Structures are given as structure tokens and as C-alpha cells.
Amino acid sequence: MFTRKSSNTVQEVNIWSEPGIYYDSLTRTFRLRCKNSIYAFRVDDSRNLEHLYWGSSIPLEDDLLFLGFGNNPTPFDPKGYIGDVRESLNPLGFADLKQLDSDEVAEKWKTYTVEAHSPQATEPRRLENASWRIWNMDKMRKSGSLSNVDADKMIVEEDSPSKSRVLHVVHEPCSDEACTHGKYLTESWEMMSGSEKEEEEEEERKEGRGKRPSGYSLPSRSGSSKRSPSIRIGEGLERNLSSLDNLQDEFQSCSRFGSFASPTPRQQQQNVWINLDPEIVGKNTKLLEYSDRGTGDYRSCSFELEYSDGTTLSPLVYSSHRIYVGKLSPPFPLPGLFVNSDSDASTLELTMKDPLTKVEVVLYYTVFHEYDVVVRRTLFRNTLDESLIIRRCYSCTQDFDTDDFYLTQLSGSWARERQIVTKKLCQGISLVESTRGASSHQHNPFGVITIGEPAEDRGEAFALSLVYSGNFRLEAELVESGRLRVNMGINPQQFSWNLGPGEEFSTPEVVLCYSDQGLGGISQQYHRLYRYHLMPPMWRNKICPVLINTWEAMYFNVTHEAVVELAKKAKECGIELVVLDDGWFGNRNNTRSGLGDWKANRMKFPFGLEGLCREINELGLRFGIWIEPEMVNIESELYTKHPDWCLHIPRRARTTGRNQLVLDFSQQAVRDHVIEQVSSILSSCNIEYVKWDMNRHLTEVFSQAFPPERQGEIAHRHILGVYEAFARISSCFPHVLIESCSGGGGRYDPGMLYYSAQIWCSDNTDALSRVQIQYGTSLVYPVCSMGSHVSSIPNHQTLRSTTMKTRTLVAMCGTFGYEMDVRQLTREEVEEIKSYVELRNEYAPLILFGTMYRLWNPFSSDSGAWMFVNDEKTEALVIAVNLNRSIGLQLPRMHLKGIQEDWVYLVEELCPGKLRTNVSTGAIETDPRGVFQWSTKMGGVTLKLSGRTLMRVGVPVKFIFEGDSLLFSVRAVSLLV
Ligand code: DGJ
Secondary structure, three states: OEEEEEOOEEEEEOHHHOOEEEEEOOOOEEEEEOOOEEEEEEEOOOOOEEEEEEEEOOOOOOOHHHHHHHOOOOOOOOOOOOOOOOHHHOOOOOHHHOOOOHHHHHHHHHHHHHHOOOOOOHHHHHHHHHHHHHHHHHHHHHHOOOOOOOOOOEEEEEOOOOOOEEEEEOOOOOOHHHHHHOEEOOOEOOOOOHHHHHHHHHHHHHHOOOOOOOOOOOOOOOOEOOOOOOOOOOOOOOOOOOOHHHHHHHHHHHOOOOOOOOOOHHHHHHOOHHHOOOOOOOOOOOOEOOOOOOOOOOOOOOEEEEOOOOOOOOOOEEEEEEEEEOOOOOOOOOOOOOOOEHHHEEEEEEEEEOOOOOOEEEEEEEEEOOOOEEEEEEEEEOOOOOOEEEEEEEEEEEEEOOOOEEEEEEEEEOOEEEEEEEEEOOOEEEEEEOOOOOOOOOEEEEEEEEEOOOOOOOEOEEEEEEOOOOOEEEEEEEOOOOOEEEEEEEOOOOOOEEEOOOOEEEOOOEEEEEEOEHHHHHHHHHHHHHHHHOOOHHHOOOOOOOEEEOHHHHOOOOOHHHHHHHHHHHHHHOOOEEEEOOOOEOOOOOOOEOOOOOOEOOOOOOOHHHHHHHHHHHOOOEEEEEEOOOEEEOEOHHHHHOHHHEOOOOOOOOOOEOOEEEEOOOOHHHHHHHHHHHHHHHOOOOEEEEEEOOOOOOOOOOOOOOOHHHHHHHHHHHHHHHHHHHHHHHHHOOOOEEEEOEOOEOOOOHHHHHHOOEEEOOOOOOHHHHHHHHHHHOOOOOHHHEEOEEEOOOOOOOOOOOOHHHHHHHHHOOOOEEEOOHHHOOHHHHHHHHHHHHHHHHHHHHHHHOEEEEEEOOOOOOEEEEEEEOOOOOEEEEEEEEOOOOOOOOOOOEOOOOOOOOEEEEEEEEOOEEEEEOOOOOOEEEEEEEEOOOEEOOEEOOEEEEHHHHHHOOEOOOOOOOOOEEEEEEEEEEEOO
């Protein structure tokens, strides 16, 4: 426990309980403290990053070196590596200063400070930092205030807001770049008495030491700056810095690389750099954070580089690190998580270096303080004066110690997206991937590792979700020892990147999420995290309008007259927004022509979109349109003018899909043209919603705009181009709500979610199919992002008929809209829809922004059920839908979740059914009083029960026919006495 002083009061605070990033220099361990979990790794004796732990919270004081005892070397694994890496191992500048005494170092520091002001002064700046650090540590040691501070990574300086002592975790020398992108981590910890502090302050003022620059230009989605609670220092991490010499010795010892170096007696005595590892083991045995190929690790590697001499080895060693509050965004236009305030997150930026080539690989880890989430990405920096090729660059490698591993993934096909699939891992590699140029209907960039079969509410779950919409791969390799490696990132298949001298390449982000409460715990975190830190903030608290889409009502037969007629009837139903889907532009009468010509078809819309929009607005409705900007039909003006603008290989045939070709979005000219076209439509009238579709996957991935050696970059460049188009259009039209779509749910991923607040879940609008699709989608994605509509019966994809009630309840668990020809509705049906729209509007805040608990899994049982609970736990809504009824079988009682045990709740059935079975004859009969779950002769019964009973005992429920459904409202009425 440490004592933290805030104004005049002294509080006992356990600093380890604060989320943030801690570095223990004695064991060289990084502890990423999340809300209720820890992620830890260390720099081993060979300067590899050895992964130690990812799981529920453990005392941060515990020395995690014991985990190294699990590394059992095997006879066939290479064990050591000797190389001349001296130079790369002195990044902190200590060697330059090691001969000097403390006063001389102080003098040096002042000189370097002056020199460092020159813009080109990298070296003085580096030395400035090194000398200041040595001098300051020595000063603190002499004053007795520092017996347990990590000398190389921590500085002490003023913190103006609190005027108390601040420990800064530092880093590499403060380069300009570092100072403009991140604020140094600050926190107040009382390390000395008030008078000592004042003396110190005075002394530092005399020394002329100013505050470290803290200018911080946040990415556009970030909020205000706040101080972070993160700091690392403490009991149990003691290192006796008895003299400056020791410090120098220690750093000298660092420059002796490899497991074979023998320690000096002093090093042995002081337990410094080379003495930590319990046993010499090679890379193949250890759990690693980011692993190379060809120097002893035979598992699937994290990255692969190819140099101009044809060699592909790049063993990386730890070089330096820095820790700061907040989070850096990945380079534009890569989507990524953002903070709303600096105090939301802490970031560790750890640089690894190839000792021979000096190529740098920077690993980013961001801890989101309110979650059990670590966001990772990797950056490659070519420090050579010639190009190199990146052949593989995963965003992360996650190694797990031996256990009973299961992988759960979201897989499927067109109209059957994101089905939950679980398998037990066995020795070998399992891949979840896309090579289609989009994240795809087939696999989602997501996976969960569980110990044992996954459960909804219990057990450890480790999830990975990639913020990327292009070719991705998650590979899970269970190796001979039973240990597991999971890599995730851009799919290395058909990928290569030519990295020129001085250039950098950033991978997409991967969002790691931990829960010891099973899949439910994972989903709840992703829902909240993605709503607050990924989706466009403008929409996060808005209830999306109830819309009607023309597609299933009219397909390509849209005309001004027909749409206005539809709009009028929609208005009667309580619908708010009319979306004109495919068929309104160019010569678009079927899938064969028109894509690329983004001008209204005057035959169908004589008054243009302007005229239609005006008329719809006059009805009191809003207006939206469908576009598919990434595509072109051969039968189009665009293709006739620019046949080279599509992805293709000269002299080879062009593969069409849905009669269309893919525009080459890696080309700036193509993007500019499309963005210009779309912008001109959006500014032509009051368009408030856009459905951005993408109806085929990529083939002949080759661009005319790039040389042969860059063709491996095109798939990635293409998706970057798509992101750029989203970014530019949404920044010009921020009021336009974008729903992305790809032949249904073929691009439902965090990358798209960054740019579009809604995503069309599937082209399958059948309510029962949707139960599984939306349930699977909810593993990662928030309900408020799921595009879901009520469609007509029989359903156009399955020919199945379900009741309006079931169709409505399923669509209500998403953005909610209609995909039917309301012109055909009877007065009675209009009234029915109207009352359902009112019901949806009443419960939309609870559904869209409440916490979702899944109750029954439709993949492992005959029904799906879930509920939404508000933050106060005073209100909940339960929805269940039967998919397959086994006549005569009673259902298990339904156990509610997420409410308060000791509160009393009223459970009321909303919209009871209409049909019942006559038990004497077996005939189906209509009951005008309604068919309730619980009823007496008087009618429906409302239950009044404690939360404890509702959750532990559960309520009896029944389904009368296949496809039947139920809806309960649950309201807290009193405390249990
Ligand atoms: C595929 C979408 O998923 C459908 O909803 C519809 O917009 C069609 N494309 C239009 O071509």
C-alpha cells in the first residue's frame, strides 16, 4: 500500500489496483492492468518478449518469473543465439556517459539540453534524456527518496495541477514525434514530506528544469485530456541502486546479449539483466509476444521480412519503450479505437529492433481502463537505406500455456452469416480467414479461445476482434507441447508490402478481450467498447429512425410514383424514413447495367432525386438512398470511359460477379471520381441516410497504377481506399447516417463499424433465420449496429411464414425497419404495424443501449432468448423465439439475468399471442382475449417476484406453435423486505 495525499487528507491507496501499465525493471516485466484482469510479459535474458500471463487479476506484486519454470526445453529445440548486437542494445545512451561522475553528468545534461533545441539534434536529445535520467536518479538516491524506483525508466518531476510529486514512466528520449502524439503518463504519489517536496521544487526551479512538453493533438474522435491513474512503482520491486556505477554496470551488462554471456560477480550478486531466466530455453519453447521465423521458433511466426539480399531472418530484441496516457490512432485511414478522454486508456509503445539490420518493429498495447481489453497493433519501420519486403505482419501473436482449448468462431455463408461454431483444438493449425477482399460472409474477423467448451456465463474466455474489413486471418496453432499460438491480422496470403527507406507500415488493430464470465462477459464488453470507442460518436446515443426500404417491396421496379405511394402508406404505419434501394440510377433495370453512373434515371424519376426527396419530406418523412460506389457494370458510361479503372490483369479475362467488376480503389483518381459523384448526389437534396452496399468479392487483384513489385499491396491498398472514401464522404456529410452492407452481412466487422454506425446483418430477412444470425452477431457487435427489418410473408429467402409478432420482435432487436410492400396492407394490418412501431419506439432506448444478456442459445437448443437490462437494473425486456417445436416437450424454465436479486419485479407479458390449440380436438383456434403465457380464467397474469427467484428459479414458458415468440417487460417495484 502506498500513501497518496490529496489536498490535506491522507488516503491509503493500493496503487496496484489502478488500471494502467506498470513496468518492473528488476524482472523487466510489463504488467497491463485492466479493469479486472492482467496481461503480462517480460523481456527475457535474450531480449525476447516472453509472454507470461493473460487472465483474471492477480497481485501485481507477485514476481511472475516463476512462470518461466513451465518452459521445459526439448532436445530438438535450438537454445541460444550469439550475435554482435552491442550497438542496438544501448538505446538509452548510458554507455556514452558511463565514465562520468554525477556532477559531470549533470553538466553534460545542461549542455545537451541546449544542443537539443536544434531541430536536427537527435543525438543530443537522446543524450539529454540519458544524462538527466542518470543525474536525477543519483540525486534521488542520495536524498534517500528513491530506493525502489526503476532507474532507467522513471523520472520524477513537477505536476502542476496537484503540485505534488509526480512519477513519470519514461521512455525513449523525448523526440518531437513522441511529444506531439502522446502525453507522458502522470500521477501523483507522495514520496516525500511536504518540506522535502518544496525543497526539491525549489532546487529544480533553480536548475531551470522545465516541464516536459505535453502538446497532444488527439485524433479527431478523441475527447479532452485528463490525467491517468497509471503508474508503476512499488514494494516488492526493490532494486538497490547503491551507486551510479552499478547503474552503468547494469547497462553494460545489458549489452552482453544472449543466454551464453556469463555474469560478473557483481551482476550475480545484484540479480541484474542476465540472471533472471530460470533455465536456458530456446524460442520454440517459450510463450512469446511477437515472434520471428528462422531462428528457433518453429511455430507460425508473427511476421516475416525479406531483405534485398534475399535473406528473411529478423530476430528482434527489445530496444526501448515508453508509456503514456491516452491512445494513438492508427495512421489514416485505418480505423481504430479512440478515447473520449485521455484517462480512458494507457498505452505502451515498445520498440524491438533487428540487431543486424536495425529495422524496428514497434508493438503498441493500449489498456482501456474500464474494460478487460487490450488493443494491439504493430508498426514496421524501415531504418535501412534500401527497401525491404514485408511478407507477413500480424497485428498480434497471443501464446497460451497448455490447456483444454476450444476455438469459437463466427462462420457461415451468404444469408447465413455469423453462425456460432465451436471446435476443440488439436495439434496443428486452424484457420479462420478471408481472401475475398472483404471480411466476408464466410468468416468474421473474430475468435474466442476458451478453456473447455464455451459457456455463456462462466469460465475464462479470451477473444480477438480485428478492426479490419479486408483479407484477414486468425490462426490457432496447437503445438506438440500442448501450448497454443494464436496470430491475427492481415492475411499473409497474396500479401506483401514494399517498405521503402524511412517508411513505416502499420497493421490494423486487434482488440483483445478477456472475461471470466464466459461469452456473455466478452460480448457485453465489446458492445459497450465498440459503442463508445469505435462507432461514429455522433450516432452512439441516437435512436435510429424506423425506416422502410424499397428492395423487397419493388426490387428494380422503383419509380417516383411507386415510391411516393409506398411512402404515404408507410407514414400511416408510423414509419419515419424512406430508403430508395437499388435501381434508381443510370440504366439500372437489373444487375447487368448502371453501376458506376450515379445519376438518377430520368425515365423512372422524372423529377430526379430532388423531386422525390422533396415530396417525401413534404409527407413529413425523411429520405435515404442506396449506393454501391466500389463497383462498376461493364454496361455503364463509367466503364466505357475508363475500362482500366477496375481491378484486372491486362490481357486476361475479367471475372464478373453479379455482372459487375470491382473498381480499383487503390487508385487515387478512381477514388476521387467516385467520391465526387457520391458527394454531388448527397448535396443535391436532403438525403439523411445512405445504405452503402458492396455486392461481390475481389478477383484479379492487380492495379494499373502500381509497379509489379507492389502488386501484393493492392488488396490492402484497396480497402484503405474504401476507408478513405468512407472517411471523406462522412466528414463532408456528417449528418448522413451510413448503413454499410455487403450482399447482406458480408462486411460486418469493426472496421466498417468505425465508419458506419449501422450494418445490414443479412440478406436473409426471415425472422427465424435472423434469430441465429443476430444471436451470432451479438457475440461481438452491439445491437444498435444491427440492421434488421420486418419483411413480408412468405419470406423471400425461405418461403417461410411467421407471425407479424415474431417478425417484429426479431427486427426490434436491431435498428428496426420494414422491407415489405406496405401498399398492399389492409387497414387492419396498418393498425397492427402502427402499434408495433409504437412498441418499438417505447422500448428502443432499452434495447439499443441496455446491457444484453443471452438466455437461450438457438444453436444448441430449439429456441433463442435474450434480454436487455437498463443501467439502473430497474427495467428489462425479455424476448424469446422458438425455431423448432417438439410437440409434447416442455421447455425448461427461463432464468432471467442481470437484475437485482433483492429487488421485487413485475413481469408482464406484452403482446400476447392470438392462437391456441383446442386440447380436445387439436384444432388451432383464435382467442380474441389473447393467449398468454400465464393466465387464469380472468385473463393474463402479471408475476410479482424477487430478482433472486426470477434468476435462480426461473419462469415457466411455452411456445404454442413453431415460430412462436414471447415478450416480457420486467420492472422493479420495490425492495425485498
Ligand atoms: C444486396 C443488399 O443486401 C440488398 O439489401 C439490396 O440492397 C441489394 N443488394 C440491392 O442490389
